[in-house]
Amino acid sequence: MQDIMRVAAQVFCEKGYSDALTAQIAARAGVVEGTIYRYFPGKRELLIRVVEQWYERILADYDQQLRGVRGARARLRFLIWRHLTVIHNEPGMCRLIFNQLRAWPEYRRTTVFELTREYTRRTLAVLQEGVDAGEIRADLPLRIVRDMIYGGVEHHTWAYLRGEGDFAPDEAADAMTELVYRGLARAPPQSAAEATLRRLEALAQRLERSTAAR
Amino acid sequence: MQDIMRVAAQVFCEKGYSDALTAQIAARAGVVEGTIYRYFPGKRELLIRVVEQWYERILADYDQQLRGVRGARARLRFLIWRHLTVIHNEPGMCRLIFNQLRAWPEYRRTTVFELTREYTRRTLAVLQEGVDAGEIRADLPLRIVRDMIYGGVEHHTWAYLRGEGDFAPDEAADAMTELVYRGLARAPPQSAAEATLRRLEALAQRLERSTAAR
DNA sequence: CGCAAAGATGAGTGGAGCTCATTAGAATGC
DNA sequence: GCATTCTAATGAGCTCCACTCATCTTTGCG
Secondary structure (H helix, E strand, O other): OHHHHHHHHHHHHHHOOOOOOHHHHHHHHOOOHHHHHHHOOOHHHHHHHHHHHHHHHHOOOHHHHHHOOOOHHHHHHHHHHHHHHHHHHOHHHHHHHHHHHHHOHHHHHOHHHHHHHHHHHHHHHHHHHHHHOOOEOOOOOHHHHHHHHHHHHHHHOHHHHOOOOOOOHHHHHHHHHHHHHHOOEOOHHHHHHHHHHHHHHHHHHHHHHHHHHO | OHHHHHHHHHHHHHHOOOOOOHHHHHHHHOOOHHHHHHHOOOHHHHHHHHHHHHHHHHOOOHHHHHHOOOOHHHHHHHHHHHHHHHHHHOHHHHHHHHHHHHHOHHHHHOHHHHHHHHHHHHHHHHHHHHHHOOOEOOOOOHHHHHHHHHHHHHHHOHHHHOOOOOOOHHHHHHHHHHHHHHOOEOOHHHHHHHHHHHHHHHHHHHHHHHHHHO
16 A cells, blocks of 8 residues: 555656546556555545655654744744745645645645644744744734745745746745845834934034034 | 637536536537537636636726826735735636646646736836835845735635635735835844934934034 | 538547456464 | 455446537528
């Protein structure tokens, strides 16, 4: 049965879900087609089991690694970078998850779903750490930030997953972390700085006039 | 043929792509199955044509509306809000695009693909307007911002598209615009800037006192 | 009215997931 | 050491669904 799952993982990744034929998986695994259906209720369930096994492997050392990273900003960057890196290293499986698994009604009762929830929940927790430490403002819903992070990662890697073009996990992680962390705007505090600047400029002019008058 | 496309749009939206049977579409359209294949090379192409027609309708008044919105920030919010609203109003079609169409190899030669590119290109243009107007910093790649916007919208609406839960386009648009515009962080650069600002203010006060004293 | 061109028909085909009666092999009992 | 039972593997066949094609019908034109 482990043979079947190993072979199925290969064939699914190579050909995609619908072009991967059960007959082909059986042949490569050295069994006959019907044998697959002794262990799996159907092709869909086979994919689900394969992806679940893979995903558990991927997340195995995840918590330990995260525990080693200190500071809300670095932790946040790690989460983003990690997601980008997994996609970059294993595009086949990620394509299966994004294009097939998540579109199915069975998805919600999958451990992939549960583990993903856990994963994104950790992102919220890290953001909250930042709020508690006074590093991040809390006047916007953190859920939206999380959605923009995960959605952004997946949108950014979309072309790569189609086999068109590439992306750099490190650079993208830097940019996204920076964006989330410091934002894009010249925000209200800066207008305070501008006011101060104007006061100083006015003072400078007055001083210049008074020194010139002497 | 318009009948077939109208009926197909309905059935696809109701049942999803693979549960929508060609026989069913034909029956509801009052023709026989083979007739569909006189006008369309196959079921996939039928969906593509249906979605293309819909998408053109959706984007018909789009540019005109955008032209009516002034200011980079308001324009950006409009783009985000618009995307959210379309998803909220027509979940069936959006589900078909996100789950089926975009996963197919044919997608790239679709006008849906072209129009979407146009759509996101406009977002980059609006961001660039903000940079030119001095409203937005340009020291981070705008492509990443765009990816976080569109990815964020889709990630945020994902549960809704599955028929689980709901979301509020206006609130989400506000939050995302705010996030992109002013950022989240009381970040290191800003705390440094704040320290500098306090020193400058102190300096200004000293100078003001000394000039006043004369 | 005759004829040709275009359109519609529905029985039939092919392919892929899936089933099940049968067989082979292993474990257990006496 | 043979018989029995229980489990696993087999592969021919079934079903479902997209798709095809020879045939029939309607329309347009002289």
